[in-house]
Structure formats: structure tokens, C-alpha cells
Amino acid sequence: MNTPNIAGTLEEQHQLALVLVCEASLVHQIAIHRHAIYRHRYGDIAISSIALQRFIDTHLEDAGYSV
Numbered sequence: 001m002n003t004p005n006i007a008g009t010l011e012e013q014h015q016l017a018l019v020l021v022c023e024a025s026l027v028h029q030i031a032i033h034r035h036a037i038y039r040h041r042y043g044d045i046a047i048s049s050i051a052l053q054r055f056i057d058t059h060l061e062d063a064g065y066s067v
Contacts, residue, residue, distance in 0.1 A: 014067045022052040
């Protein structure tokens, strides 16, 4: 197994951490429910890794955290 190269700028490390967390979240979601779709009474919501990354990044910025 290759270990990710974490050398680089803080922004690159931040992006790598976001990618790893979001991919792990999707793998978990698929393992539990067999798909990455949330059921809602107004319709289904499909979740992608990029959407999760943007959501988490925006949430952290709104909470006052920076890279």
C-alpha cells in the first residue's frame, strides 16, 4: 500500500485530508447502505466526494477555522 505524500504546503495538506476523509465517508456510506444516496421526503440526494469536500470546507470556514 502506498502512503500518501503529506509534504507540501498547508493548503495541499488540507486538501489531502479533505479527500481522505470524504472518500472514507463515502466508502462507509456504501458499506452500510449499499449506495451513497440519502432518502428524503422531497426526493433522493446523491452524495459525491467533491460535494462533501466543499461542504466540510465551507463549514470550517464559517466556524472560523483556517488552513
